[in-house]
Amino acid sequence: MFRQANWNEPLIFNLGRSGRRGHIPPKAEEEIVKSVGDVDALIPEKMRRKNKPRLPELSEAEVMRHFLHLSEMNYGVDSGLYPLGSCTMKYNPKVNETLANLEKVNMLSPYQEESTVQGILEILYKLEQLLAEITGTHEVCLQPAAGAHGEFLGTLLMRAYHKFNGESEKRCEIIVPDSAHGTNPASAAMAGFNVVVVPSDDDGCMSLGALKAVVSERTAGLMITNPNTLGIFERNIDEIARIIHEAGGLLYYDGANLNPLLCKVRPGDMGFDIVHINIHKTFGTPHGGGGPGAGPVGVSEELAKFLPVPRIVFDGKKYRLDYDRPYSIGKIRGFYGNVAVLLRAYAYILSLGVEGLKEVAEVSVLNANYLMKRLKGVRGLTLPYNSEKPRKHECVFSAKTLKRETGVSALNIAKRLLDYGLHPPTIYFPLIVEEALMIEPTEAFEKEELDRFYDALKKICEEEAYKNPEIVLNAPHNTTIPRLDEVKASHPRTMALSWRMYLKKLGRGSSNPYM
Amino acid sequence: MKTLNRRAHPYIPNSLPEVKEEMMREIGIKNIEELYSDVPQKYRLKKPLNLPEAMSEYEVKRHVETLLSKNKTYADMPIFLGAGCWPHYVPAVVREIVQRSEFLTSYTSYQPEISQGMLQALFEYQSMICELTGMDVANCSMYDWASALGEAARMAARVTGRKEVLIPKIIHPERALTLQVYCEPAGIDIKKVGYDGETGQLDLGDLRKKISRETAAVFIENPSYLGFIEAQVDEVAQEAHTHGALYIVGVDPTSLGVIRPPGDYAADIVVGEAQPLGNFMNFGGPLLGIMACRDDTDLIRQMPGRIIGMTTTVDGSREGFCMALQTREQHIRREKATSNICSNEALCAIASAVYMALLGPEGMRELGETIIYKANYAMKLLSKIDGVKAPVFSSTHFKEFTVNFDESGLSVKEINKRLLRRQIHGGKDISKEFPELGETALYCVTEIHSKSEIDRLAEALEEILAKR
Numbered sequence: 001m002f003r004q005a006n007w008n009e010p011l012i013f014n015l016g017r018s019g020r021r022g023h024i025p026p027k028a029e030e031e032i033v034k035s036v037g038d039v040d041a042l043i044p045e046k047m048r049r050k051n052k053p054r055l056p057e058l059s060e061a062e063v064m065r066h067f068l069h070l071s072e073m074n075y076g077v078d079s080g081l082y083p084l085g086s087c088t089m090k091y092n093p094k095v096n097e098t099l100a101n102l103e104k105v106n107m108l109s110p111y112q113e114e115s116t117v118q119g120i121l122e123i124l125y126k127l128e129q130l131l132a133e134i135t136g137t138h139e140v141c142l143q144p145a146a147g148a149h150g151e152f153l154g155t156l157l158m159r160a161y162h163k164f165n166g167e168s169e170k171r172c173e174i175i176v177p178d179s180a181h182g183t184n185p186a187s188a189a190m191a192g193f194n195v196v197v198v199p200s201d202d203d204g205c206m207s208l209g210a211l212k213a214v215v216s217e218r219t220a221g222l223m224i225t226n227p228n229t230l231g232i233f234e235r236n237i238d239e240i241a242r243i244i245h246e247a248g249g250l251l252y253y254d255g256a257n258l259n260p261l262l263c264k265v266r267p268g269d270m271g272f273d274i275v276h277i278n279i280h281k282t283f284g285t286p287h288g289g290g291g292p293g294a295g296p297v298g299v300s301e302e303l304a305k306f307l308p309v310p311r312i313v314f315d316g317k318k319y320r321l322d323y324d325r326p327y328s329i330g331k332i333r334g335f336y337g338n339v340a341v342l343l344r345a346y347a348y349i350l351s352l353g354v355e356g357l358k359e360v361a362e363v364s365v366l367n368a369n370y371l372m373k374r375l376k377g378v379r380g381l382t383l384p385y386n387s388e389k390p391r392k393h394e395c396v397f398s399a400k401t402l403k404r405e406t407g408v409s410a411l412n413i414a415k416r417l418l419d420y421g422l423h424p425p426t427i428y429f430p431l432i433v434e435e436a437l438m439i440e441p442t443e444a445f446e447k448e449e450l451d452r453f454y455d456a457l458k459k460i461c462e463e464e465a466y467k468n469p470e471i472v473l474n475a476p477h478n479t480t481i482p483r484l485d486e487v488k489a490s491h492p493r494t495m496a497l498s499w500r501m502y503l504k505k506l507g508r509g510s511s512n513p514y515m
Numbered sequence: 516m517k518t519l520n521r522r523a524h525p526y527i528p529n530s531l532p533e534v535k536e537e538m539m540r541e542i543g544i545k546n547i548e549e550l551y552s553d554v555p556q557k558y559r560l561k562k563p564l565n566l567p568e569a570m571s572e573y574e575v576k577r578h579v580e581t582l583l584s585k586n587k588t589y590a591d592m593p594i595f596l597g598a599g600c601w602p603h604y605v606p607a608v609v610r611e612i613v614q615r616s617e618f619l620t621s622y623t624s625y626q627p628e629i630s631q632g633m634l635q636a637l638f639e640y641q642s643m644i645c646e647l648t649g650m651d652v653a654n655c656s657m658y659d660w661a662s663a664l665g666e667a668a669r670m671a672a673r674v675t676g677r678k679e680v681l682i683p684k685i686i687h688p689e690r691a692l693t694l695q696v697y698c699e700p701a702g703i704d705i706k707k708v709g710y711d712g713e714t715g716q717l718d719l720g721d722l723r724k725k726i727s728r729e730t731a732a733v734f735i736e737n738p739s740y741l742g743f744i745e746a747q748v749d750e751v752a753q754e755a756h757t758h759g760a761l762y763i764v765g766v767d768p769t770s771l772g773v774i775r776p777p778g779d780y781a782a783d784i785v786v787g788e789a790q791p792l793g794n795f796m797n798f799g800g801p802l803l804g805i806m807a808c809r810d811d812t813d814l815i816r817q818m819p820g821r822i823i824g825m826t827t828t829v830d831g832s833r834e835g836f837c838m839a840l841q842t843r844e845q846h847i848r849r850e851k852a853t854s855n856i857c858s859n860e861a862l863c864a865i866a867s868a869v870y871m872a873l874l875g876p877e878g879m880r881e882l883g884e885t886i887i888y889k890a891n892y893a894m895k896l897l898s899k900i901d902g903v904k905a906p907v908f909s910s911t912h913f914k915e916f917t918v919n920f921d922e923s924g925l926s927v928k929e930i931n932k933r934l935l936r937r938q939i940h941g942g943k944d945i946s947k948e949f950p951e952l953g954e955t956a957l958y959c960v961t962e963i964h965s966k967s968e969i970d971r972l973a974e975a976l977e978e979i980l981a982k983r
Binding site for chain 1: 524526527528529530534535537538539541542543547549550551552553554555557558559560563564565566567568569570572574575576578579580582583584585586587588589590594596597598599600602604605606608610611612613614615616617618619620621622623624625626627628629630631632633635636637638639641642643645646647651652653655656658659660661662687689690692693695696697699700701702744746748749771772773774775776788795796797798799800801802810812815821822823824825826827828829830831832833835836837838839840841842844845846847848849850851852854855856857858859860861862863865868869871872873874875876877878879880881882884885887888889891892895911931935940943962963965966
């Protein structure tokens with residue numbers, strides 16, 4: 001059985017010895033030192049640092065070993081199945097890492113004279129073209145650093161559009177379905193909009209009746225994923241687009257679930273005005289334990305003038321950065337985007353090509369439906385919202401029955417899956433499914449690994465939950481550490497968000513509050 | 516090349532026809548198209564998209580390398596550019612660690628028991644940022660300094676219930692623009708505080724004129740965008756706090772081995788750019804936004820982004836790490852969240868953690884000293900050239916400084932063109948950003964610039980200006 005490494009690795013502050021060194025930065029040349037004189041005299045007395053920062057003091061080998069140990073106590077998509085719903089955890093091709101680690105990218109300053117950066121500008125320009133073709137949009141902007149950052153840009157574009165039309169005061173509402181990702185309402189609110197939530201119908205799609213009831217002249221736009229977070233294609237997208245556009249609103253496509261549509265269906269063709277793409281999901285760039293990702297945004301011709309500056313332009317000979325965009329919303333970050341991430345996506349698209357991308361979409365759907373079909377027979381699990389309908393990239397099961405019958409919840413299942421060396425699905429999302437297990441296998445795993453997941457889940461539910469629930473309720477057993485008390489991490493008495501806060505809390509009471 | 520598509524693709528194990536057949540049989544379909552039967556025909560693509568055919572791994576590598584070979588980097592010629600994205604040496608251990616597949620290919624640590632490595636490393640990043648800045652709490656990353664500043668301003672507005680932020684006139688214009696874009700929807704006004712023409716230091720008189728009971732926060736940068744050290748940090752703190760405003764300080768952390776940390780001068784929130792701590796420039800991204808604050812519940816509860824906290828196992832037998840205060844975040848609080856941020860720059864934070872651990876307190880001090888030596892040497896050398904004033908301001912400069920060419924009669928643009936012909940990349944032209952400073956460029960010198968490169972720059976400038 002799986003057993004994760006457990007090095008019992010101390011905090012780095014508890015390692016090393018005073019005076020040890022892990023790295024020596026270059027020294028200023030003797031003549032420079034002589035010429036400049038006493039460095040301390042250069043800094044005004046009151047601005048000199050008096051107390052050294054309490055950073056660890058370790059040799060290079062100790063630093064290497066410490067972080068190597070930590071890496072061994074972590075699970076990545078290279079370790080095994082990672083079926084987090086709506087996260088599209090697919091394989092991250094290694095040649096893309098090789099390319100992203102070239103000096104010709106790493107050592108480029110964003111402010112270099114254009115003639116010295118033609119290569120990278122060409123790659124970024126071409127990537128914009130490829131993404132525009134894939135999404136069916138007019139122009140793509142690479143600036144957003146993540147999906148949610150793309151959403152923020154998208155909602156700012158809605159704001160700019162309505163302001164341009166003299167309607168910014170009036171159009172203060174953004175509509176989202178109740179199955180939406182949390183970032184959608186959060187992004188809408190950040191851009192100053194009120195959020196209106198529309199319920200799903202029995203088929204798991206947006207209720208048209210409910211949509212019609214909330215659409216008005218206050219509607220700035222609608223944010224939706226398609227397929228939605230249940231993995232179901234919004235069959236009424238045609239009608240939804242018509243309703244929103246007739247009301248004068250804009251249609252926003254949350255690209256988190258774009259994977260199953262690659263080279264099959266394009267958001268732009270479905271009437272979407274603004275589309276964001278999660279590069280770190282659909283285009284196979286590594287998620288890095290939380291980031292960096294990239295969240296390019298594609299827009300219709302009408303909205304292109306509002307995109308952030310600079311835009312990359314090509315005059316047939318030279319690539320240039322164009323800041324002269326009078327209607328631009330401005331900037332949402334420094335420079336041009338997460339270039340090293342975008343470069344990987346460019347290589348990914350070339351490696352798959354037009355047929356390969358279509359294959360990605362189809363196999364991601366095949367894998368999800370295969371797992372769904374097999375899991376439908378598992379005791380204790382149910383498939384809410386029209387169980388006969390095919391899903392796209394993901395399927396959402398409910399462990400409601402299992403919980404009622406055995407006390408084993410979706411959370412317990414997730415923790416027990418860890419013991420089998422499998423990453424669990426997303427749990428308790430979407431919010432409209434009780435005890436939700438949201439499973440997205442992606443195209444990147446072989447049937448044998450999907451079967452291993454099925455076998456484990458079946459065993460957990462049918463054998464363990466019904467016959468030996470304790471083993472599930474007390475899971476995980478084989479991970480680096482057993483079940484953690486997540487409430488304690490946020491409780492004012494025990495909250496320690498840094499080493500110094502931890503020491504402060506320890507010093508306050510006579511007993512260790514953490515033990 | 517076409518035949519490649521008919522074989523199983525290396526990234527798609529189940530693209531093998533017989534596996535597909537087996538799986539379709541299990542599902543009870545004959546064709547994958549049946550799984551798309553609910554997608555209206557009118558939206559189905561009828562012909563292939565205009566995208567390239569697949570290339571082999573070797574072809575992709577050659578293709579991308581060929582394109583990239585058109586770039587000229589710091590390895591090809593001395594480049595004196597900084598302005599928010601800085602050239603520094605990245606120790607070999609850093610790359611080794613961030614390429615560890617278990618870190619690189621993991622998702623956000625939603626399941627802490629199987630992600631202790633990532634969580635502990637991020638906790639250590641937060642802790643080391645706290646030690647360096649003198650703050651108590653840091654989150655585990657924002658996108659970059661500019662967006663972190665935008666979020667900090669909104670955070671200050673929520674904490675104080677006020678809608679006005681004061682920023683220095685000497686600020687990176689793109690950072691100011693980003694701040695503006697973040698603040699506008701929240702109804703936050705931004706006002707600029709002037710500077711002393713001689714020293715560049717914040718004009719305290721102007722600050723006193725503009726600060727009021729409406730002020731949510733006062734922001735300063737240290738070192739400033741134009742490279743000098745702001746020395747009136749205590750006076751600004753007092754002004755801000757007397758008026759009940761928060762004090763936000765933006766930092767370049769490479770300065771903090773030698774320069775007083777903001778925690779030492781009563782900063783409430785610290786933002787900044789940690790890219791130079793172990794991350795390459797990569798043409799401007801990914802970067803690593805710092806976000807830190809004091810141990811104050813009102814501040815912590817309004818902080819955006821992921822924060823890793825220490826906890827114990829349920830049985831209390833061991834300490835461990837997990838995400839803390841998730842109720843601030845979008846996946847729980849939705850439209851009431853402190854921010855919409857979800858994916859951040861976690862792996863860049865790991866790189867910075869490794870970097871800070873490698874350098875330690877002595878290394879950070881030495882790094883700061885080397886930079887300040889080299890930058891000051893460059894200033895001294897350039898200022899000797901007829902027609903050059905370096906720096907424009909009389910304050911102490913850290914790693915960037917202004918070079919004014921007004922007396923030479925040549926524009927920065929022209930000078931940079933001539934430098935480039937000599938295989939040297941001059942500083943950033945800021946004549947449009949700060950017209951009042953005339954023909955001025957912003958130069959950056961770090962530990963990677965050698966004396967001979969600086970000397971070459973001075974010689975080239977001398978030659979160019981002699982020929983005018």
